[in-house]
Amino acid sequence: MSLRRNGHACAIALAIACSLATPLVSAQSPAANRPAERPFLGGFLQESRILYPLTIGKWVARDEHLYEQAEAGASVRYQHGDLRDRWIDVYFYPAGIVPDERVREMAKGTVDGIRALPGNAGLPTGELEASRIEIGSDKDRRPSTVYSAGFMLARDGKRYASAMTLLAKDLYYLKGRYSGEEATHTPEGLHAELKDFTVRLVRESRLYSTGECWMPPPxxxxxxxxxxxxxxxxxxxxxxxxxxxxxxxxxxxxxxxxxxxxxxxxxxxxxSGRWIDGCHPPEDMTPDVPEGMRELRFEYRVPPERSDGTTPRLRSPRSGVG
Known part of the structure; x- marks a missing residue:
């Protein structure tokens, strides 16, 4: 259903703008006056493996899509049992090293973009909510923040209840989208259900990456x-x-x-404090895939000379439904 997938590139654009690892050239200096630093994709990140659960409660993974643009990552659609009108789209895409404030800015940009879309003026839009959670293994628990909101959308003459979640984990963004027709759903109900789903997904998923982010001492x-x-x-x-x-x-x-x-x-x-969560040595790029899990594989190539690793149409930050 295009309602939740069409705006994915908009969120990717903002992700690239916010990622600390992405830029090769500072905004204050012309590219010609600075030596090229390592690219984000193909340099800092060269390979990634994402293991995600095939079932989360009554939600079952039914569809998987890898986007042609490397920076757009992949999406997985979860369907609720046999109900064809209830599904959640989850997006995994590279983020790099991003502080919590940048994740909040990206989530806020998505909500503000939804408010500004034609037809949405005057429709209820919930405020952005921040929920602190613990992620990682029992021996390596660390805090993270899930940003989320519920809202109403107008599309093709119909009104929809909708919700979004966003957080960063192990060099990747994880975003959830959940929408349903107004007659059978409320923004508050979808928001609560999506938050619970996202927390479970984040805790059960495993993300491994390697590249120049892995720099142990000689x-x-x-x-x-x-x-x-x-x-x-x-x-x-x-x-x-x-x-x-x-x-x-x-x-x-x-x-x-x-x-x-x-x-x-x-x-x-x-x-020494140089460890980057989510970055592993190359030999960790063949993890065992437990029963009930599925693996996504990404291999990033060095972009053409004088490219920053993004495609031209994604260089300008945009926000919107996604």
Whole structure:
């Protein structure tokens, strides 16, 4: 149904404008006067794997679509049992490193765009709501914010109740859209149902990416690593002697190829604060897909020279239903 999918590119445009990882050239400097930095897609992000659940309560994934434009990601449609008039569209698309305020701005832009659409003047539009949730595994829980709103839409002479949710997780945006005819649905009802669905989806989905976002410190082979050297963060030893010592910018190890060296590298990466949630080493790009889950695969290519990784029609931020 086009009511929920037609505006997806509008939200993508705003996502690209807000993403910290996307721009290659600052707004204050001409491109000709600055060296090209790494592109967002094809550089910072090169591959992604998204594992999503096939069922969430009574909702069942019925359709999956990968968009031709890489920055538009993919969408999954969930249908409620056998009811053909009840479905939720979920969108996964690359975001990069985005602070919570940028996610809020993007969600607000969507709501403001809906208010401004022809035919929507005077229709009820709920205020943007922020809900704090915990995501991640039990050992690595972290807070996140789901932004959501319920509203009425006018389209092709009909009125619809509708709702949207948006949050960022592991270098991706996750957006939900849910609409139904006014005769059988209310914005408040769809809003509450979509929020519950989104929280469950976020907690059950797994997102893995790799690329230049994965930058662990190099391993340097030395005869005698010194765990008391200035800047040492941690060390792994054997029989009282350090085999590897981790620093923010390097790992010193007796054997650069040893398990101790690689473990120290991983631990130093996290301890130094350089770890980026959602970014993993290349060897993690073949995750096991548990029963009841499905995998989306993205492989991003380096864009043509002097391109920032977006397509021309998405460079100007726009907002709207999506």
């Amino acid at each position: 391993i340097v082979q030395v005869a005698v690593p010194d765990p008391k050297a200035p800047g040492a963060l941690l060390d792994i030893g054997k029989e009282g002697t350090a085999q590897a010592v981790g620093f923010a910018d390097r790992v010193e190890a007796v054997d650069a190829a040893s398990t101790q060296a690689k473990l120290t590298q991983f631990m130093a990466y996290r301890a």
